[in-house]
Amino acid sequence: LNNINPEDVRLLSESGGMVIRFTTSGEFVTDLQSLTDGYGIDKIIFGDGNIWSRADILYWAKEGSAFYGGTSGADQIIGSEYDQRLSGNLGADYIDGRGSSDIIFGDGGNDTLAVSISMLGDIDQLDGGEGNDTVTFQDLSTPVFVDLVLNQGEVRTSDTFSASTSSDRLIATLIGVENVID
Known part of the structure; x- marks a missing residue:
């Protein structure tokens, strides 16, 4: 191609x-x-x-994945408990995989990618794409540690109410993301 x-x-x-x-x-x-x-x-x-x-x-x-793609407008895409590939396409989209190991693409536009559920073994891959993109962990029930520099976009949690312990588990990787809300 x-x-x-x-x-x-x-x-x-x-x-x-x-x-x-x-x-x-x-x-x-x-x-x-x-x-x-x-x-x-x-x-x-x-x-x-x-x-x-x-x-x-x-x-x-x-x-490995079910696929759902958005439109050229501002879409709200909410996934399921299954592994999925979700794509916002164009527009300022809100995309939440809702559990399991998802691959989420914001694509064009200023997108918000959300991780609201993360069970043991779930590792999301979030790629903001073009635009000024934000990842949010606001609805996740435990604190997260986000490293955009040393480990090239790793997100970890300890599954407790204190962030960053020696047994943190990887819950997501980030690419092309300009903002993080935890």
Whole structure:
């Protein structure tokens, strides 16, 4: 895919096939047999040199995540207790994965990405994308420790009411986020 990088693509499993959506343009391509009986796309080669194998494609399209994408307006996207890929697309969006291990993209616009539930084993990946983006932990019941410098965007909690102990667990990673509210 010339001039397309992995962060510009969202995959969605649909009726045994796969939809490849390009977040930069909103356009999409449908491969009707990509997930059945070995037919379809074997690899995707991106403009930046990254290569997704068939296993990568199957994971991103089917195994690891449900996908929901917003519109060009200001959306409120609330997830579920399942692993999901949530994308705001354009506009000033509010996105909350609501538990499990979610991959959340703010994409274009000044977005708010929320972590309101984090159970043992849940690790969210939050990518603000373009714009002036904020991550909020206001509805999480325990304090968090956010490190945007030394550990490149790690968020940890001790699951107690005192932040930063030796047994803190990782609950999220942050990319492209300008503001944090805890």
